[in-house]
Amino acid sequence: MAQPLISPSILSADFARLGEEVRAIDEAGCDWVHVDVMDGHYVPNITIGPDVVKAIRPHTEKVFDVHLMISPVDQYLEEFAKAGADIITVHPEAGAHTHRTIQAIHSLGKKAGVSLNPGTPESALDYLIDDVDLVLVMSVNPGFGGQSFISSQLRKIEKIRKMIDATGRDIHLEVDGGVNPETAKQCVAAGADVLVAGSATFKGGASQYAANIAALKGEG
Numbered sequence: 111m112a113q114p115l116i117s118p119s120i121l122s123a124d125f126a127r128l129g130e131e132v133r134a135i136d137e138a139g140c141d142w143v144h145v146d147v148m149d150g151h152y153v154p155n156i157t158i159g160p161d162v163v164k165a166i167r168p169h170t171e172k173v174f175d176v177h178l179m180i181s182p183v184d185q186y187l188e189e190f191a192k193a194g195a196d197i198i199t200v201h202p203e204a205g206a207h208t209h210r211t212i213q214a215i216h217s218l219g220k221k222a223g224v225s226l227n228p229g230t231p232e233s234a235l236d237y238l239i240d241d242v243d244l245v246l247v248m249s250v251n252p253g254f255g256g257q258s259f260i261s262s263q264l265r266k267i268e269k270i271r272k273m274i275d276a277t278g279r280d281i282h283l284e285v286d287g288g289v290n291p292e293t294a295k296q297c298v299a300a301g302a303d304v305l306v307a308g309s310a311t312f313k314g315g316a317s318q319y320a321a322n323i324a325a326l327k328g329e330g
């Protein structure tokens with residue numbers, strides 16, 4: 111089985127030392143950096159905004175995988191693009207015009223992702239999949255790190271893998287929430303190729319990051 115890309119969620123990093131933390135996960139072998147943006151409106155938590163993305167951008171050259179859990183979203187896309195996002199992922203549940211939002215992300219020269227909450231069926235992708243670069247399956251309800259993986263999402267991952275293969279396009283299938291070395295294996299077996307991991311990456315402090323990332327990749 112191919113090794114997944116690992117996108118550590120910096121939500122579980124030490125926010126007082128964010129630049130250092132980003133450098134540490136880079137050196138520990140992460141593939142992407144996952145940035146969880148929450149607005150206290152679409153989800154019940156407030157995290158970080160474009161200024162923080164800009165501040166950490168010089169600390170790594172890795173792909174910035176920016177997950178926007180905000181509503182409305184369109185008016186902030188340009189700021190996140192300018193701040194250094196490479197991939198911008200949005201929730202169709204958060205706004206009425208997701209297709210337009212995807213077009214706007216592309217017109218900013220960035221890759222566009224669509225994320226589905228645990229209660230949203232894969233059919234939400236029917237008329238979006240041909241235009242996206244990434245599908246993000248939420249395996250927890252968005253809002254907080256450290257929650258337990260919702261196993262019913264494995265069926266959804268399998269179904270979306272088939273939908274992606276049918277397009278013949280290279281679309282990433284990413285899973286976010288409750289990913290640990292054990293659930294990582296299940297996600298990869300179901301067809302995921304990118305795994306977000308917050309608690310499982312940052313646990314034990316910087317000396318453990320490389321081992322944590324290796325374990326998520328299924329090494330050792």
Ligand code: DX5
Binds near residue numbers: 144252289
């Ligand atoms: C949840 C966020 C996730 C979360 C993952 O709303 O989108 O990225 O921080 O954290 P863990 O890996 O701890 O479940």
Ligand code: ZN
Binds near residue numbers: 119144146177286306
């Ligand atoms: Zn996320």
